Amino acid sequence: MQDRHEPSDRFVERLGQDIGTEVRRRNLQPQPAPWWRAAGLKTVAAAAALVVVSMAVGGAVVAAAYQNENREQREALVSLYARKVELAKVRLDAAKQQLQEAERRFNAGLVSQVTTMEQRQSMMEADAQLRIATLNLEEVRITGREPRDEVSAQPIPQRDFVNDRLQVSMSIAKGALDLEKTKLQAAERRVSIGLEQPSAADALRARIIELDAALEALQRKIEARQMFVANKYDSALADLRVAEIEAEQRQRALKPQLDLAKRDLARMDSLVSKGLASPADVAQVRVRLLEAELELSKAQVELSIVREQIAQRTAGKGGGS
Amino acid sequence: MNRELPEQALLDVYRETIRPLYRFVSRRVGGDASLAEDLVQDTWMRALDSWPSRGVPDEPLAWLVRVARNSLIDHFRRVTPQLVDPARLDLENAAFSPDAPDLASVVSWGLARLRRRQAGVLEAFYFDGRTTREIAAEWKTTERAVEGALRRARAKLKKTLKPVMRPLDPAKRRVVEGASHAGPTRTL
Numbered sequence: 001m002q003d004r005h006e007p008s009d010r011f012v013e014r015l016g017q018d019i020g021t022e023v024r025r026r027n028l029q030p031q032p033a034p035w036w037r038a039a040g041l042k043t044v045a046a047a048a049a050l051v052v053v054s055m056a057v058g059g060a061v062v063a064a065a066y067q068n069e070n071r072e073q074r075e076a077l078v079s080l081y082a083r084k085v086e087l088a089k090v091r092l093d094a095a096k097q098q099l100q101e102a103e104r105r106f107n108a109g110l111v112s113q114v115t116t117m118e119q120r121q122s123m124m125e126a127d128a129q130l131r132i133a134t135l136n137l138e139e140v141r142i143t144g145r146e147p148r149d150e151v152s153a154q155p156i157p158q159r160d161f162v163n164d165r166l167q168v169s170m171s172i173a174k175g176a177l178d179l180e181k182t183k184l185q186a187a188e189r190r191v192s193i194g195l196e197q198p199s200a201a202d203a204l205r206a207r208i209i210e211l212d213a214a215l216e217a218l219q220r221k222i223e224a225r226q227m228f229v230a231n232k233y234d235s236a237l238a239d240l241r242v243a244e245i246e247a248e249q250r251q252r253a254l255k256p257q258l259d260l261a262k263r264d265l266a267r268m269d270s271l272v273s274k275g276l277a278s279p280a281d282v283a284q285v286r287v288r289l290l291e292a293e294l295e296l297s298k299a300q301v302e303l304s305i306v307r308e309q310i311a312q313r314t315a316g317k318g319g320g321s
Numbered sequence: 322m323n324r325e326l327p328e329q330a331l332l333d334v335y336r337e338t339i340r341p342l343y344r345f346v347s348r349r350v351g352g353d354a355s356l357a358e359d360l361v362q363d364t365w366m367r368a369l370d371s372w373p374s375r376g377v378p379d380e381p382l383a384w385l386v387r388v389a390r391n392s393l394i395d396h397f398r399r400v401t402p403q404l405v406d407p408a409r410l411d412l413e414n415a416a417f418s419p420d421a422p423d424l425a426s427v428v429s430w431g432l433a434r435l436r437r438r439q440a441g442v443l444e445a446f447y448f449d450g451r452t453t454r455e456i457a458a459e460w461k462t463t464e465r466a467v468e469g470a471l472r473r474a475r476a477k478l479k480k481t482l483k484p485v486m487r488p489l490d491p492a493k494r495r496v497v498e499g500a501s502h503a504g505p506t507r508t509l
Contacts, residue, residue, distance in 0.1 A: 004347070004352040004354070005343070005344045005347040005348055005352055006340065006343070006344065006347075007339060007340060007343040007347075007357075007358070007361070008354070011343075011354075011358050012339055012340075015335075015339070015358075015361070015362055015365065016332060016335055016336070016339075018362070019331065019332065019335055019365055019369065020328060020332060022366075022369055023326045023328045023331055023369065024328060026326060026369065026373070027326055027328070236398060239399065243401065301404070302401075305401060305404070305484065305485070306401065308484040309401070309484060312484065
């Protein structure tokens, strides 16, 4: 049996080929001529002055950081993200048309207002996706690299794409929350006149709590990002804060799901006693309850680990929270 | 100044160094092949970025190992380890070896948070399987000094690992075991 600390022959062969290909590709690229030999003293002095002036205005920061980026890779990435922007535009146009159609059907009394609102939310989401795609393209054009979404990503001078994208995500979550609230009002009306089971309204309440938690998590991520950009968090602490926010969000969103599963189980038990449901239905709801309990315990364990790490880190550095 | 990379010479260096480099990385990730392959590939891509301007180093393997170690530190600073039962991570036991992926990940996670010299002595002892005598010879010091350094580094590592070393109650153990299906560590 092969020692598991030995590389597989397939890997050795493949990486060797990749290295050979990469070396040949790099060697084919034109080698820059030593410019200082060809240029005269005057040119050198002018270039030096230009560099100093550029540094003074901060432009050289970007230039120095990204001058080594491969031009071909940059162009390929820009082209890829430009295509994504085009695709997002097409999706937005389609969503607008669907909204118009839904409004026409609503005015004709063929669909409910909720259907129109759902289409409006789809259109707003498509619009937000287009804004995110445009931000991604701008970032790729500036950096020549894939866009970075981590809160601990190094900010680009004069621009913070991470924050911009978080703000757009917040607008999506806010729209979704408003829609679910309207749906809940409609469902409560139907429940009150006996047209709908109470469980339908319960599910919507759980969804609203989930969206509320997502919205709050986004707001806290924006704050964590601001602390990182202001050098009040280092990158490790910023990442730990995000892990804490996400674990808390999971915990908050899971609690109503757990309550909902408990209520469903009680309801199902009562239906079985009246002969209106089978024990198999009860077993199905019980599995859902156990799954929710397990997920909640997992989120609690994760949260306690992250909090201990944050406590250690902030104690070691004497602050940062 | 950028120079043209001599393809054949570079491939010769690759063939000479790939296996010891992979072994170095694999031991530190407990034999997690996909992670080891990613890190080795990343190390070689960094070499291709650096060597055209600086030239191939006199000791390429030492250079590659140094870069791989930095990549490992970066990786383990980004991940959160799973909880480990102290009974499985007995650093004082002479027979202890972090050979399982989860144990190696936890130890590497701790080492990534220690000072370079403290991490170095522990790595040599636990991952490279060197004796205190061999480490002393390499560091040009006495065996007694290495034993002292090991003792202090071990104490520091234990302190660092304290949050992830705890006996788990049965319910939490089931949760953690369930979570570990995704791999020994989770990227934040």
